[in-house]
Amino acid sequence: MKSFRFRERVKMAGEGVLDIPHMAMLRDQTPEELKESFERTWGCSLAGVVLPVIAPDGLLFKTDDVDIPMSSYAKDNGKIVDISNAIAKFSSLGINIYLMLDPTVHICRTDTLHIVDIVGDGSASICIGNTASQELLGYILGTAIIEAHKATSETTGKLVGVVMDTVDLWPMGASDDRIEMTCFCPSCVSYFEGKVDLSHFRTFPNPWNLLLKDAGSGIEQTGEIRPNSTPANIVGFSRQKGFSDIYGTVENADLIEMASLLHQYVRCRHNQTVTSISNIFKEAFPEDEFFRNVKRILLTEGAYYSWTAGLVLESLDENTSSFDEVWFDPRSADIFLKEMPFRSYMWRRSRYYIDSFLTFAGNVGDKVARTTTGIARLSNAEAKDKLKTRLNQALHTALTEKSALASLPALRQASEKGSQRIGFVGVALDEDVGTKFINGLKIAPGLNDGTGRRPVSEEELGGADGVRQFLEMFGKRKG
Ligand SMILES: [Zn+2]
Numbered sequence: 001m002k003s004f005r006f007r008e009r010v011k012m013a014g015e016g017v018l019d020i021p022h023m024a025m026l027r028d029q030t031p032e033e034l035k036e037s038f039e040r041t042w043g044c045s046l047a048g049v050v051l052p053v054i055a056p057d058g059l060l061f062k063t064d065d066v067d068i069p070m071s072s073y074a075k076d077n078g079k080i081v082d083i084s085n086a087i088a089k090f091s092s093l094g095i096n097i098y099l100m101l102d103p104t105v106h107i108c109r110t111d112t113l114h115i116v117d118i119v120g121d122g123s124a125s126i127c128i129g130n131t132a133s134q135e136l137l138g139y140i141l142g143t144a145i146i147e148a149h150k151a152t153s154e155t156t157g158k159l160v161g162v163v164m165d166t167v168d169l170w171p172m173g174a175s176d177d178r179i180e181m182t183c184f185c186p187s188c189v190s191y192f193e194g195k196v197d198l199s200h201f202r203t204f205p206n207p208w209n210l211l212l213k214d215a216g217s218g219i220e221q222t223g224e225i226r227p228n229s230t231p232a233n234i235v236g237f238s239r240q241k242g243f244s245d246i247y248g249t250v251e252n253a254d255l256i257e258m259a260s261l262l263h264q265y266v267r268c269r270h271n272q273t274v275t276s277i278s279n280i281f282k283e284a285f286p287e288d289e290f291f292r293n294v295k296r297i298l299l300t301e302g303a304y305y306s307w308t309a310g311l312v313l314e315s316l317d318e319n320t321s322s323f324d325e326v327w328f329d330p331r332s333a334d335i336f337l338k339e340m341p342f343r344s345y346m347w348r349r350s351r352y353y354i355d356s357f358l359t360f361a362g363n364v365g366d367k368v369a370r371t372t373t374g375i376a377r378l379s380n381a382e383a384k385d386k387l388k389t390r391l392n393q394a395l396h397t398a399l400t401e402k403s404a405l406a407s408l409p410a411l412r413q414a415s416e417k418g419s420q421r422i423g424f425v426g427v428a429l430d431e432d433v434g435t436k437f438i439n440g441l442k443i444a445p446g447l448n449d450g451t452g453r454r455p456v457s458e459e460e461l462g463g464a465d466g467v468r469q470f471l472e473m474f475g476k477r478k479g
Contacts (some may be wrong), residue, residue, distance in 0.1 A: 007439040009406040015423035016042055017098065017343065019050040021354050023060065023073040023083065024437045025428050031089045034428055042426055043402060048096035050163060050425070051086060053144040056362025058107055061144045066136070068108055072365070072442070084151045091157030097148055098161040100143050100299070102351075103128050103280065104168060104360055107366070108136075115171065115183040118201060123182065125372075126168060128276040130187035138283020145284060145291070161295035162284070163327065164277050167352045170269070170355070174214035175244060178204055181307075191272050193306045196264045205246045207262035210238040210255070212244075212307065223303030225266050231259035266305055266312065273310040278322040295324040295391040301350050325371050327425055330399070336409040337420040344408045344424045348397035355431060357390040361441055370444040379448045384438065391434040398427065 018038045020026065027171050030038075030048075038046045052060060057210065058071035060083045075082050087097050104125040108114075113136070115127045126133050141162065148159040173180045184198070192198055202204060211234065224237045235255045238244040244255060281296045300309040317339040326337060330344040347354065348362040363369040364383045370376055375383060409419040 004472060006406055009322075010043065010402050010417065011407040012411050013042065013044055013424055014343070014411050014421060015047045015048060015407070016044045017048040017423065017425045018046055018428055019100070019345075019351075019425050020428045021050075021052060021100075021218040021351065022358055022437065023052065023055060023071070024440065025433055026086055027440070027471060028433075028436055029428075031086070031093055031095070035095065038428075040402065041402075042405070046095055047423070048098055048157075048160060049090050050098040050100045051083060051090075052103060053099050053101045053141055053461075056106060056359045057365055059140065059451075061140070061147050063140050063143045066140060068105065084147055087148050087151040087159075088155065091152040091155035094156040095111060096157045096160040097104060097142070098163055098297070099144050099148055099159070100163040100175065101137065101144075101280075102165040103133075103137050104359075105137070106362065109368075113228075114185070116185040116188075117173070117182045118184050119180060120184075121170065121180070124369075124404055125171060125182075126182045127185050127188065128280065129183060129191060129272055130185065131279075134276060134279045135283055137280045141280065141284035142286065145294070146286065149290070152172070157460050161292055161297050161325065163297040163299050165272065165299045165351050165355065166277070166311060167299065167301055167350050168308045168355060169308070170308055170310045171271060172210070172212075172219060172307060174219050177209070177214045179206075179208045179214065179219070181208060183260045188272070192268055195268045196261070200258075200261050201265065207258040207265065209246050210259055210262055211457075213241075213243050221307055222232070223301075223305040223307065225263065225305040225312060227312060229263065231256045231263060234259035234262060254264045266291060269310040270312045270315060274319055274322060278319075296322070297327060298323055299327045299345065301352065302328040302335055302345075304335070313337070321459055325422075330404070330408050332391055333407055333409045336421060338417065338420060340411065341420045343422060346399040346404060346424055346426050348399065353390075353394040353397050354427065357387070357434075359395045360390050361437070362389055365441055366441050367444045370446045375449045377447055380443045380446070382448075383443055384444065387438050387441070391431075392431065395431055395434065398429070400426070400430075 016038065018034065031209055035046045054060060055071035055073050058069040058074065059066065060071050060074050062070065077369050106124045108126050111122065113126050113130065113133045115123045115125045128134060128137065143161060152158050170182050172182060184425065189198065201208065211222045211224065222237065222241060225234065235244065246253065277298065285291050300306055300311050300313065303313065305312050313328060313335065314337065317337050320339055323340065326342045327345045328342065329348055329350045363373065363375055364387060378386065405424065408424065409421045412420045412422055
């Protein structure tokens with residue numbers, strides 16, 4: 001019988017892991033059902049599941065002395081009692097456990113830990129650049145690691161990895177062609193001191209405009225910065241995309257100078273991100289021998305440079321002493337790592353749109369966000385509609401066909417010095433699960449009771465002072 005190469009390739013998908021981005025996804029499905037559905041979708045056995053450490057509305061593991069509320073999903077009346085119970089159930093089926101931390105923690109209300117953009121506007125997201133945030137996150141993650149270790153002490157499945165979700169560490173927005181990057185809080189500014197002269201970025205147009213463009217409905221971006229990119233490469237690319245038009249008649253030599261500043265900025269942000277995350281991991285990991293086998297993993301985007309993760313993908317090959325694995329979406333079979341083991345995350349822009357949906361859901365259910373931010377004036381029905389739009393946006397970026405497995409970078413071969421891919425990660429989110437999640441969500445009362453008032457457009461909301469920043473993040477999130 002003929003052996004088709006396509007079928008061979010699909011079989012070469014490598015070890016499969018399932019990401020469960022929210023505890024609500026365990027309300028209607030048992031671990032056995034999720035395992036079966038994964039194996040049916042991807043045609044290979046399930047080796048591990050990823051469970052969250054924090055939900056958008058609060059903590060999932062009880063962490064003493066931390067004044068962040070517990071999530072309403074931390075205890076459940078459904079089939080799974082709590083996260084430790086979920087870990088025990090999966091691991092008793094022989095499935096290994098990964099913990100995922102989204103370090104942006106939108107529910108943390110400590111202003112001094114928050115992200116600040118280039119023009120000084122703050123946001124609800126935590127900046128990982130300062131030591132206090134790193135210690136807080138290390139403590140939250142460390143508590144989860146110990147709990148997961150306890151829950152798997154008697155089971156065949158074990159805690160095997162801890163994943164840091166980096167896809168939106170440095171959110172960005174734009175208005176009138178001006179790119180508003182984050183973060184420039186005092187800690188970040190002091191990190192850049194002596195390395196990059198930020199005064200070149202506090203003007204317009206500035207070096208960011210070479211590769212980023214305000215497209216009205218979002219930022220058109222190109223991540224064409226590789227470890228060996230030269231300033232001339234960057235300017236050439238900018239010209240080709242037409243982005244350089246914004247500089248008018250500026251001389252080529254000045255553009256080259258700008259590209260060189262941009263390169264310095266990107267390199268510095270990359271180093272800052274790598275250092276900050278490895279500090280969180282150091283803070284989190286207990287010193288016992290056992291934990292040396294637990295992998296430290298980064299989840300980023302499959303772009304050469306991810307602006308919102310702050311990471312130059314291929315440069316992560318230099319960081320094999322700080323991290324053990326990297327996960328990213330498979331944009332092309334030609335984008336891969338040669339030193340660092342990696343898995344393909346089967347969703348475009350990795351967790352970006354999924355996190356955006358879940359964070360918005362968290363805000364819709366949050367009393368404070370529903371009375372003080374841009375979503376305050378949405379009626380319950382409008383809030384639900386927006387959630388559905390976010391869900392659809394996320395679902396459109398899923399890579400759930402088996403054919404996607406055939407186009408992944410090659411699996412690691414012992415004899416070759418090429419792609420180090422060891423497997424892939426699927427996601428437990430589909431239309432049915434997402435719709436049930438929205439229907440089960442308790443929407444906090446907003447300022448608009450929804451009785452006869454006309455719907456408020458995002459533009460109107462955008463006009464109100466203090467509200468715009470939240471629209472950038474939750475209403476018309478860009479990037
Ligand atoms: Zn910062």
